[in-house]
Amino acid sequence: MTDCIFCKVASGEIDSKKVYEDSDIVAFHDINKKAPVHILIIPREHIPSLLDMDTEKQALLGQMNSIAIRLAKEHGVAESGFRLVLNCNQDAGQSIDHVHLHLLGGRPMGWPPG
Ligand code: 5GP
Ligand code: ZN
Numbered sequence: 001m002t003d004c005i006f007c008k009v010a011s012g013e014i015d016s017k018k019v020y021e022d023s024d025i026v027a028f029h030d031i032n033k034k035a036p037v038h039i040l041i042i043p044r045e046h047i048p049s050l051l052d053m054d055t056e057k058q059a060l061l062g063q064m065n066s067i068a069i070r071l072a073k074e075h076g077v078a079e080s081g082f083r084l085v086l087n088c089n090q091d092a093g094q095s096i097d098h099v100h101l102h103l104l105g106g107r108p109m110g111w112p113p114g
Pocket of ligand 2: 004005006007008045046047097098
């Protein structure tokens with residue numbers, strides 16, 4: 001999608017600090033990090049929200065989870081603990097309509113989230 005920030009990050013049109021990419025997935029540091037480790041994992045494909053991943057996109061969601069686990073290990077938060085967050089729509093605070101998984105770690109996180 002031409003006016004989507006994360007499509008542009010995936011294509012390289014917008015600069016980002018990428019930590020992983022393959023033919024399906026891109027991962028990069030969040031520009032406004034909320035924890036010492038804050039990485040976003042996105043599909044290259046423009047998928048607006050989790051609601052669009054209920055059937056044939058389940059494998060892609062699995063790939064995103066796998067990469068999150070790998071990145072948690074690589075960034076030293078696997079043992080200390082980390083959180084995966086996937087905000088869906090307004091009440092959850094989804095601000096970019098291209099599905100993205102947050103990997104947060106490196107500090108204790110409260111529960112429940114605010
Ligand atoms: P949401 O609130 O939609 O779940 O998360 C969107 C995230 O994208 C936010 O944490 C925000 O800081 C991050 N973000 C927004 N624009 C950019 C950008 O251009 N580059 C990067 N790296 N992160 C961005
Ligand atoms: Zn997009």
